[in-house]
Amino acid sequence: MSRVSIFRREHFNAAHRLFNPSWDDAKNQLVFGKCSNPNYHGHNYDLEVKITGETDPETGYVTDLKKLSNLIKDQVLSKFDHKNLNLDTPYFRHTNPTAENIAIVIYGILRSEIDSGLELKIRLYETERNFVEYPAGEGS
Amino acid sequence: MVFLTRVEHFNAAHKLYNPDWDKEKNEEIFGRCANENWHGHNYELFVTVKAEPDGGTGFVIDAKKLSDIIKDRVIEKVDHKNLNVDVEWMNGKICSTENFVVAIWEALLPALPSAVQLHSIKLYETPRIFVEYFGK
Numbered sequence: 001m002s003r004v005s006i007f008r009r010e011h012f013n014a015a016h017r018l019f020n021p022s023w024d025d026a027k028n029q030l031v032f033g034k035c036s037n038p039n040y041h042g043h044n045y046d047l048e049v050k051i052t053g054e055t056d057p058e059t060g061y062v063t064d065l066k067k068l069s070n071l072i073k074d075q076v077l078s079k080f081d082h083k084n085l086n087l088d089t090p091y092f093r094h095t096n097p098t099a100e101n102i103a104i105v106i107y108g109i110l111r112s113e114i115d116s117g118l119e120l121k122i123r124l125y126e127t128e129r130n131f132v133e134y135p136a137g138e139g140s
Numbered sequence: 141m142v143f144l145t146r147v148e149h150f151n152a153a154h155k156l157y158n159p160d161w162d163k164e165k166n167e168e169i170f171g172r173c174a175n176e177n178w179h180g181h182n183y184e185l186f187v188t189v190k191a192e193p194d195g196g197t198g199f200v201i202d203a204k205k206l207s208d209i210i211k212d213r214v215i216e217k218v219d220h221k222n223l224n225v226d227v228e229w230m231n232g233k234i235c236s237t238e239n240f241v242v243a244i245w246e247a248l249l250p251a252l253p254s255a256v257q258l259h260s261i262k263l264y265e266t267p268r269i270f271v272e273y274f275g276k
Contacts, residue, residue, distance in 0.1 A: 013266065015153035015180040015222075034220035041220040042153040042180005044266050082172035082179040084153075127151065127182050 005052040006062045010072050012081035015042040016097040040084060045102070046125035047076070049110065053118040063118060075109050099126040103134040143259055144200040145188040148210050150219035153178040154235045157224070178222060184270075185214065186262040187248065191255055201256050213251045214244055237265045241273045249275075 018035040019028040028036040035041070049072060053062045079089055085097040091105045103124040114120055125131040155178045156170040166174040173179070187210055191200045218227055223235045229243045241263045249258055264270040 011266075013179050013181055015178040037220050037222065037226070039222035039225045040153040040178055040180070041151050041222065042178065042182075043151050044180075044182045082175050084175065084177035084179065087177040088175070127149075 001054045001057055003052065003054055004062050005050055006065060006068075007051075008049045008065055008068045008072060010047045010049070010069065010077060011044060012047065012077050013042065013044050014080050014083050014085050015040040016085040016092075017041070018096055018098060020096060040086070043126050045080075046131075047072070047106065048123040048125075050121040050123065051114065051118050052121075053115075063115070068114075071110065071113055075113060076106055079109075099124050099130065099132045100134070103132045107134050141190050142193055142200050143188050143190045144203065144206070145186050146203055146206045146210060148185045148187070148207065148215055149182060150185070150215050151180065151182050152218050152221050152223050153180040154223040155179065156234060156236060158234055178224070181265050183218075184264040185210070185244070186260075186264075188259045188261070189252065189256040190259045191257065194255075201253065209251045210248065213247050217247070237263055237269070237271045241271045245273055245275060 017037060017040045018032040049068065051063055051068065055062055083089060085092050085102070095101050103122045106124065107120065107122045111120055121133065121135060123131060123133045155175055156173040157166050187206065189201055189206065193200055221227060223230050223240065229247055230240065233239045233243065241261050244263065245258065245261050252258055258275060260272055260274050262270055262272045
């Protein structure tokens with residue numbers, strides 16, 4: 001058996017807005033700039049789900065990537081794809097949908113669905129140049 | 141004649157919705173793209189101009205100047221905006237990438253120097269879906 005990391009890449013297209021409801025418009029504009037447009041803007045998000053563990057001696061898999069893809073589609077993409085993250089999902093009613101918070105939410109959704117013996121890490125690209133990783137650092 | 145292309149990008153929300161149809165028909169035709177609360181994309185915009193290279197500079201056009209024109213006439217109007225609500229040149233139009241690329245052409249054409257011709261605009265809505273317009 002060997003310890004290997006496997007990756008599944010998916011994508012979703014969504015609208016969002018960054019703002020803090022405790023602040024006035026001027027402060028939101030100052031801190032978040034164009035990202036606080038009250039009429040929303042959007043992104044093609046690229047999602048990488050990284051699973052690390054020992055290969056199964058019978059299958060040679062860390063985990064079945066097709067099953068992982070189905071899990072991500074059922075539990076994440078169905079909730080976020082072609083949606084408005086602020087308005088259409090329960091996760092961001094009181095949480096700012098920054099890339100950081102979206103990655104944390106996705107981790108939370110998937111963690112309980114994946115074998116606890118496997119490490120999980122989420123990388124989320126908001127654009128080609130801006131991406132986040134959670135949990136940060138080595139391991140999970 | 142040499143073609144020069146400048147690539148810019150912007151992030152925007154939109155929805156595909158025909159106001160003459162009811163909600164059911166919009167959802168039937170446009171599927172998830174008809175979400176009333178919008179969805180979004182990172183758009184990639186390729187603007188191609190053509191001319192003979194200038195004898196003094198060797199340029200078709202100074203690429204930095206072309207970038208400034210595109211930013212002034214297009215990017216500022218659409219980046220981090222809602223294409224259905226915030227962009228005047230999309231008023232009354234269905235916000236498909238096809239209609240959008242034609243509107244971008246019309247916004248950009250008058251701002252280009254007479255020494256170059258606008259050859260084409262290519263607009264990626266996603267890495268797998270893009271449109272191209274040649275002005276006719």
